[in-house]
Amino acid sequence: MWNKRFLTLCLPKFFATFRMKDRRLFIANRGEIAVRIIQAARELGFFTILPVAEDDFVSVAAQEADLACPLEGENLSKTYLSIPKLVQLARENRADLVHPGYGFLSENKDFAQAVIDAGMEWVGPPPKAMELLSSKVRAKELCQKLKIPTVPFVTFPKEVSAKELEKAAEEIGFPLLVKASGGGGGRGMRKVFEEKEFAEAVHSAQREAQTAFGDPTVFVERLVSPARHIEVQVMGDKNSKLVALGERDCSIQRRHQKIIEETPSPLLSEVQRKYLEDYSIRLLQEAGYISAGTVEFIFDSKGQPYFLEVNTRLQVEHPITEERYGIDIVQWQLRIALGESLWLGDLHPKGAAIEARLYAENPYQGFTPQPGRIYELSFPRIKGIRIETGVGASGFISPNYDPLIAKIIAWAPSREEAIRKLVTALRETVIVGPTTNRDFLIAVLQHPKFAEGDYHTHFVHEEFDGAGLNWPEERLAQVLAAAFGSSAVVAAGNSAAQKAGSVFGELQLGREYL
Amino acid sequence: MSARKFSVVLPDGKNVNVELKQSSKEVEVLLEGRVLKISKDKVRGKVLRQGRQIFVSTPEMQGVLEIVEQGKKASVSSGSEQAAMAATFPGRVVKLLVGPKRWVEPGEKLVVLEAMKMEFAFRAPEKIYIEEVLVKEGEVLEKGRPFFKYTNNHQ
Numbered sequence: 021m022w023n024k025r026f027l028t029l030c031l032p033k034f035f036a037t038f039r040m041k042d043r044r045l046f047i048a049n050r051g052e053i054a055v056r057i058i059q060a061a062r063e064l065g066f067f068t069i070l071p072v073a074e075d076d077f078v079s080v081a082a083q084e085a086d087l088a089c090p091l092e093g094e095n096l097s098k099t100y101l102s103i104p105k106l107v108q109l110a111r112e113n114r115a116d117l118v119h120p121g122y123g124f125l126s127e128n129k130d131f132a133q134a135v136i137d138a139g140m141e142w143v144g145p146p147p148k149a150m151e152l153l154s155s156k157v158r159a160k161e162l163c164q165k166l167k168i169p170t171v172p173f174v175t176f177p178k179e180v181s182a183k184e185l186e187k188a189a190e191e192i193g194f195p196l197l198v199k200a201s202g203g204g205g206g207r208g209m210r211k212v213f214e215e216k217e218f219a220e221a222v223h224s225a226q227r228e229a230q231t232a233f234g235d236p237t238v239f240v241e242r243l244v245s246p247a248r249h250i251e252v253q254v255m256g257d258k259n260s261k262l263v264a265l266g267e268r269d270c271s272i273q274r275r276h277q278k279i280i281e282e283t284p285s286p287l288l289s290e291v292q293r294k295y296l297e298d299y300s301i302r303l304l305q306e307a308g309y310i311s312a313g314t315v316e317f318i319f320d321s322k323g324q325p326y327f328l329e330v331n332t333r334l335q336v337e338h339p340i341t342e343e344r345y346g347i348d349i350v351q352w353q354l355r356i357a358l359g360e361s362l363w364l365g366d367l368h369p370k371g372a373a374i375e376a377r378l379y380a381e382n383p384y385q386g387f388t389p390q391p392g393r394i395y396e397l398s399f400p401r402i403k404g405i406r407i408e409t410g411v412g413a414s415g416f417i418s419p420n421y422d423p424l425i426a427k428i429i430a431w432a433p434s435r436e437e438a439i440r441k442l443v444t445a446l447r448e449t450v451i452v453g454p455t456t457n458r459d460f461l462i463a464v465l466q467h468p469k470f471a472e473g474d475y476h477t478h479f480v481h482e483e484f485d486g487a488g489l490n491w492p493e494e495r496l497a498q499v500l501a502a503a504f505g506s507s508a509v510v511a512a513g514n515s516a517a518q519k520a521g522s523v524f525g526e527l528q529l530g531r532e533y534l
Numbered sequence: 535m536s537a538r539k540f541s542v543v544l545p546d547g548k549n550v551n552v553e554l555k556q557s558s559k560e561v562e563v564l565l566e567g568r569v570l571k572i573s574k575d576k577v578r579g580k581v582l583r584q585g586r587q588i589f590v591s592t593p594e595m596q597g598v599l600e601i602v603e604q605g606k607k608a609s610v611s612s613g614s615e616q617a618a619m620a621a622t623f624p625g626r627v628v629k630l631l632v633g634p635k636r637w638v639e640p641g642e643k644l645v646v647l648e649a650m651k652m653e654f655a656f657r658a659p660e661k662i663y664i665e666e667v668l669v670k671e672g673e674v675l676e677k678g679r680p681f682f683k684y685t686n687n688h689q
Contacts, residue, residue: 224646227628228653275652382597384546389623389649390598395582395589419624419649447593452580455545455597488546491595495577496550497563497570499590499599503583504538504554 040358041065046110046140047085048131049121050100051410052427053334054081057119060350069113071106073099075420080412089113096420100124101234107134117357119143119350123422126333127154128234143357145256145332149307153330156201156239162306163327168299170327171318173241175201180222188240189215195245198222200229201237209276211243244326246476248319249273250285251331252300253341255352256309257362264297265341265349266369272464274387274480279457280464281337282374283344286435286473287319296325303330312338312353321476336427339406340373343431372435374442376461378425378449380417383460384488391419394453397426404431404438405445417454425456435473439465460484541604542588545597551604618656619682621675625649630671634682638662645669645681662686 045066047057050073058068058081070085073093082088089109093099100106101124110118118135120126120143129150132142144150153159156173163170174188189196198210198221210221226236253265269285270278288296300315307330314335316328338349347364356362380390394415399407409426417423428449430442446462467483469475538554553564563570579592588599625647632644638658645656666683669675 224629224653228648231648382545384544388654389625389652391624391649396580396591449596450580450591451596452582452589452591458596459594488548489544489595489597491544493565494570494572495592495594497565498572498577499579499581499588499592499595500542500552500554501556501561501563501572502581503588503599504556 040355042067043116043358044069044114045143045354046071046106046113046115046118047081047121048100048106048110048118049124049126050076050079050081051421052081052408052424053121053123053336053410054079055084055410056408057121057350058084060348061119061354063348064351064354066117066354069110069115071100071109075416075418078412078415080410080415083412087113096231097234103128103131103134106131107138110135110140111138115140117141117143117354119353120333122334122336125234127331129154141357143353144311145307145309145313149304149309150332152307153309153313153332154201156199156329159303159307159330160327163303166299166302166306168303168327169325171241171244173239175237175239176222176226177201177237180219182219185219185222189218192240192242195243196240197243198225198238198240200225200233201235201239211276244318244320246321246478246482247271248285248287248476249278249316249328250288250296250319250325251314251316251335252296253335253338253349254300254304254309254313254315255349255356255362255364256304256311256313257356258310258359259361260305260308261362262301262305262309263362263364263367264301265345265347265367267293267296268335268337268340270337271475271477272470272479273477274383276477278337279377279379279461279480280374281340282372282435282438283340284369284372287323292325299325299327303327311356312349318477336377336424337375339408339427339429340375340431343373343406343429344369344371346370371431371433372438373429373431374435374438374465375427375429376442376446376465377427377457378446378451378461379457380423380425380454381457382455383457383484384455387457389419389423390454390456391417391423392454394425394451396450396452398450399426399428400445400448402441402445402448404441405429406431425451436471439471459489463487463490539604541602543600543602545599549602618659619644619662619684620678620680621647621656622677623647623649623654624675624677625654626674627669627671628653630667630669632664632667634664634667636664638664647675656681660686 043066045061046069047054061068068085069087070081071091072082072088073091091099118140125131129147132147132150135142157175160170174191195213210225212218212221225238229238230236249270250267252267254262256262267285268281268283270281272280304313312334314331317325318328319325342349381387382390397411397413406429407426411425428445430438432438432441443462443465446458536556541549541551543549551566555562561572582589586601628648629646632638640658640660642658643655644658647654662684664682664684669681
């Protein structure tokens with residue numbers, strides 16, 4: 021009896037550990053997600069290899085990786101978007117697996133294929149499934165076949181003639197959306213209300229798609245607006261087992277990019293959730309999907325869901341699902357890539373999780389990027405708060421990449437508590453550096469409509485357009501006094517600031533000051 | 535007693551006239567001419583002044599204040615578009631929409647800059663005569679770099 025249990029329970033685990041240990045993982049990414057993957061891989065005993073562009077050598081990821089190898093090239097297409105260079109680096113360093121993270125080449129099937137052809141494991145879905153689903157057109161056709169509702173659309177693979185544009189405009193009607201077919205996260209996306217803006221929008225979206233994803237293909241679809249953006253997390257293993265891990269509500273967006281995500285969605289009923297999960301599983305099953313994937317839906321104002329697209333990769337906002345389900349999605353991606361079968365036990369999603377994306381951008385001036393030096397960055401330690409960041413205690417937000425500083429994730433038994441925790445964590449986050457969206461995120465989280473769960477993709481635009489700062493005058497006066505009053509200045513021992521020859525003060529305007 | 539007069543541009547682009555009066559014993563801050571008492575409560579937070587910039591991070595406010603001479607205005611901007619004749623952030627020129635020796639109307643699109651994989655259009659803030667174009671498509675600009683040599687007198 022004991023022997024049998026030992027054999028069935030312990031031995032497979034022992035061999036699994038054996039397989040994992042000292043595997044060499046190449047991470048074709050940077051920033052916070054590279055750090056996240058390194059940490060997940062480290063727990064499994066992997067050796068991590070990170071390609072690092074010149075301007076990233078001071079990053080946390082470069083320090084954390086077991087091996088950081090130089091990725092030479094003056095722009096993105098020669099560094100994080102260069103398939104030959106990345107594959108060559110991975111091979112030279114004897115990598116067993118390649119994890120692409122999100123963004124960059126994560127949804128590029130040619131990269132996946134090149135990795136596989138070079139004899140390495142691709143941590144993600146098979147290139148065939150990627151090709152099928154990343155072509156948003158073919159994904160939509162598949163949905164039609166499976167009777168999953170979807171929105172009408174037209175595609176432009178390359179240069180577009182005026183005639184083609186005219187035809188598309190007629191077919192879809194305005195307002196419409198121009199989107200990068202290879203894209204995601206809102207990049208390369210344009211909203212068009214009138215015919216005269218149409219051509220320029222398509223061309224500029226194509227340029228942006230080319231730089232950001234290395235593929236100029238864009239497509240046009242009817243704009244469902246205002247909408248609710250809800251997505252389903254799915255994990256699948258190599259034995260065609262697929263599991264849906266609930267939804268994430270990502271309707272709080274600016275420039276079509278998510279800034280706050282939460283799970284569960286305050287909008288969905290249990291029945292709707294089951295429907296979405298069922299759609300997602302059926303779609304990915306049909307596509308032969310493996311690894312982590314996300315099926316995105318939009319809900320129109322009547323509450324009707326439409327299939328939007330599949331993100332064939334890890335999502336930025338995956339941590340909220342992890343917090344609610346108590347699993348590690350990145351580790352499962354790695355284990356699945358090595359052939360382990362997915363076994364999550366009985367899933368008991370608990371409580372509520374919310375993520376806020378802290379960006380170096382000016383929310384009071386059209387969310388313009390604010391790259392620059394960060395002199396000091398610190399996060400509070402609060403139970404239930406998880407921080408994912410790739411920026412160190414002092415660092416640099418480069419104009420060449422995404423302006424993300426950190427993801428702050430809160431989990432609590434109830435949604436109200438999670439919101440409260442997140443607000444506290446944001447308020448206690450210290451960023452001595454460029455203007456960020458920190459105070460704006462707090463304002464959104466404290467908005468009465470957000471508290472009620474009554475929001476949609478236009479929420480930021482409708483509720484905050486033209487909204488200025490709400491800084492208390494007295495506090496501003498104190499800050500100015502501290503900035504100039506030499507007696508208020510306490511040497512804070514911040515070397516970066518001292519080197520810069522600047523005045524650095526703890527803002528303690530009490531007795532010491534007057 | 536020493537006094538200092540200047541303006542600060544807040545992150546939302548608003549200008550505030552400031553007067554700081556400081557003696558060895560006390561500090562008085564005037565915002566737009568109104569005297570504000572400095573609270574004696576201890577305040578948690580950090581302030582860093584470097585050249586013309588003040589970096590602020592307290593639980594209720596985070597951002598950068600720009601110190602300017604009184605009477606000067608900050609550039610106006612909105613959405614993914616800005617009315618400015620110089621790069622307000624570092625970025626790459628993806629499109630140059632006007633050539634030299636011509637008038638542009640207020641609001642006309644002049645330059646598209648790309649930063650952090652997003653595009654931003656710069657529009658003419660007023661009627662302007664472009665004398666010379668100072669940037670090229672594909673060029674990476676540092677913050678503050680002017681796009682054109684121009685005049686705005688209507689002669």
